[in-house]
Amino acid sequence: MERILTFHDLQSGMADLGYMASDDLAVSIHLALTLGRPLLLEGAAGVGKTEVARVLAEMHDTELVRLQCYEGLDAAQAIYEWNYQKQLLSIRASAEEGTTGQAAEERIFSRDYLLERPLLAAITKDKAPILLIDEVDRADEEFEAYLLEILSEFQITIPELGTVKAQHPPIVILTCNGTRDLSDALRRRCLYSYVNYPDPQMELAILNARHPDLNAHLAKQIIGFVQNLREEELEKVPGIAEMLDFAAALSGLGIADLSKDPEQVQRALIALLKTQSDQAAITTEVTQRIAGKAA
Amino acid sequence: MSRVTKFAAQDAGPAARVAGFMAHLRANGLRLGAAETSVALHALTAMNAYSPDECRNALRPICTGCKEDVDQYDDLFDAYWMDMGRVRTRAVPKLQTKGNNDVHSSRDASGEAGGSAGNATTPDGGDGEAESDGEGKLIATEVRNLSRKDLRDLVRSEEIAEAERVARKLGEALRDCRSRRRIAATKGDRLHFRKIMRRSLATGGEPLQLLKKRRPDRTRNIVTLCDVSGSMSVYAQVFLAFIAGLMRADQKADAYLFHTRLVRITETLRDKDAMRAIGRMSLMADGFGGGSKIGACLDRFATTYAKRFVDGRSVVVIMSDGYDTDQPHVISDALQKLGKRGCRIIWMNPLKGWRDFAPVTAGMKAALPHLDLFTSANTLSDLAALEGELTRL
Structure with a gap:
């Protein structure tokens, strides 16, 4: 892994891989890397939180270990589990061989019988991976408690085996989008950064990076349109991914100017508006008004 | 002239100044410990500490922990480091021996006498309607009562203990078997x-x-929204005691006050000393006993806090009389939005206990279709009696 000296290097390194980070975010990531602390990213859906982890993994040329959280996620699915079937068979076999209980117990509680789940996998890798704990607020509060040991000490305690300590501590990125309030204990262990929707210049840079062949006039219009659309009262505010889809949809439909073909533009809106009531609220007239403002 | 604050020579180096900054943030309600100070110093060594903007960005991820913190961070940073070249005499504040901000004595409560507009059964006299007619009609007013009222005058500590018991019982009534973990x-x-x-x-x-x-039983989360506008002030006593009790009985409960604005009081009420919690709350409830904007407040709740704290496992309890200065459709829209989060909505209207009560106010009428339960509650025993109803929800 090459040594990154200042956050400007990091910023341009990420930009080369197609991720435009604001100064604010770049400094947070830079500190997380230099201080070796987990980074908690919070923000609305679709502002590119998960993407940070992907880009970092690519940049450091290392593996991305991803743990997607959901309600009901527990230690057995996130950290480790014993392979019960294999253990059972082994006990049977040892009974037939006539080995002692002590030896059998030592064998079935060894690493061979352990099923690694993402968190344990992340700390046993030979090269420090990027560990992405995605949407941590979807998991229950009890699950946060499991994370505490891993996040502060980079170790996992397995009662039967002892403590497994990371030889190469992973770079941990946690994301959340405010489904529920996270506990203070978890927040304290992380650096925190709130990721906002990008400003127009930044968003234009993102669009240019992803769709370099788009004509400059249309790109500007799209950004102006999406930025203004976010000001409207919507249930689901479109994120960056939606904006990129919208741009792809427009070029797919062969539209060169947003104010030219209202019908087609309206059709392309399905890439931006994801609920029925939002689609009903943004009528053709509203679209044209916003497009007019953007131009 | 540089905008950067100058420090007096007696202060020992940058470490003391950063410690002073941490103390400054702490005094403004951010929760930071000694560990954060040490991380902050490490962070600054990793950055170009001569550039104020880089320092600002570097300290942000360390000193903030949620969006509210981020929102006030920039102002706090400016107040400490960018004080227009003013000299700060002592970066590390002296230990406070007396005069803690969190402890108040009723002796130094001020400006309370003038604010009696919202007292007893008369609504405040914004337009004089209640004084002139003799029908005792309750009206909502749009005037924000700017004088501060001390909520501790309303609530006694033994009531909180009683309320805590009731709240605990209600919490049990709302038990729900929905956990997916085994x-x-x-x-x-x-x-x-x-x-x-x-x-x-x-x-x-x-x-x-x-x-x-x-699967174990899971309790539901109770979210309370209490109306403290002028027309409600006579009932506020019961409700505030109830909320204070609830917050102590249930670690997951969430509470808000509203009049013309919506204020989150959860963190405040978590204070170990119940009366001190109420005291801190009165500072926040600036405008208590004034006008009411139920619709706007509910809408604000539905679009902001509800997205974070309300889900299918929540019960939202609204305590209000429904006298609103907004258009009635604002209330129904807000409640509809809130209902989409999958929560149960209970409206406790103290007026419902009156004889011949009918929900004739436009606001209340608009709200009714969206409610799971519409009940009266004037006293703590009324609240206790709700237990049976809640079980059925």
Whole structure:
């Protein structure tokens, strides 16, 4: 892994891989890397939180270990589990061989019988991976408690085996989008950064990076349109991914100017508006008004 | 002239100044400990500490922990480091021996006498309607009562203890079996393999004892929204005691006050000393006993806090009389939005206890279709009696 000296290097390194980070975010990531602390990213859906982890993994040329959280996620699915079937068979076999209980117990509680789940996998890798704990607020509060040991000490305690300590501590990125309030204990262990929707210049840079062949006039219009659309009262505010889809949809439909073909533009809106009531609220007239403002 | 604050020579170096900054943030309600100070110093060594903007960005991820913190961080940073070249005499503040901001004596409560506009049964006299007609009609007013009222005058500590008991009972009534995680239990619906394997070692790998696990009961989260506008001030006593009790009984409960604005009081009420919590709350409830904007406040709740704290496992309790200065459709829109989060909505209207009460106010009428339960509640015993109804929800 090459040594990154200042956050400007990091910023341009990420930009080369197609991720435009604001100064604010770049400094947070830079500190997380230099201080070796987990980074908690919070923000609305679709502002590119998960993407940070992907880009970092690519940049450091290392593996991305991803743990997607959901309600009901527990230690057995996130950290480790014993392979019960294999253990059972082994006990049977040892009974037939006539080995002692002590030896059998030592064998079935060894690493061979352990099923690694993402968190344990992340700390046993030979090269420090990027560990992405995605949407941590979807998991229950009890699950946060499991994370505490891993996040502060980079170790996992397995009662039967002892403590497994990371030889190469992973770079941990946690994301959340405010489904529920996270506990203070978890927040304290992380650096925190709130990721906002990008400003127009930044968003234009993102669009240019992803769709370099788009004509400059249309790109500007799209950004102006999406930025203004976010000001409207919507249930689901479109994120960056939606904006990129919208741009792809427009070029797919062969539209060169947003104010030219209202019908087609309206059709392309399905890439931006994801609920029925939002689609009903943004009528053709509203679209044209916003497009007019953007131009 | 540089905008950067100058420090007096008696202060020992940058470490003391950063410690002073941490103390400054702490005094402004951010929760930071000594560990953060040390991380902050490390962070600054990793950055170009001569550039104020880089320092600002570097300290942000360390000193903030949620969006509210981020919102006030820039101002706090400016106040400390960018004080227009003013000299700060002592970066590390002296230990406070007396005069803690969180403790108030009723002796130094001020400006309270003038604010009696919202007292007893008369609404405040914004337009004089209540004084002139003799029908005792309650009206909502748009005037924000700017004088501060001390809520501790309304609530006594023994009431809080009583309310805590009631709140605990209500919490139990709302128990709901919805957890997806399974824990060991004698009567369960699934086998608990981990335990079975452990036990089977004793019998040579033969699983003789089949242990079970099941889904445990989960309590619902209670979110309370209490109207403290002028027309409600006579009932506020009961409700505030109830909320204070609830927050102490249930660690997950969430509470808000509203009049013309919506204020989150959850953090404040978590204070160990119940009366001090109420005291801190009165500072926040600036405008208490004034006009009411129920619709706007509910809408604000539905679009902001509800997205974070309300889900299918929540019960939202609104305590209000429904006298609103907004258009009635604002209330119904807000409640509809809130309902989409999958929560149960209970409206407690103190006026419902009156004889011949009918929900004739436009606001209340608009709200009714969206409610799961519409009840009266004037006293703590009324609230206790709700237990049966809540079980049925």
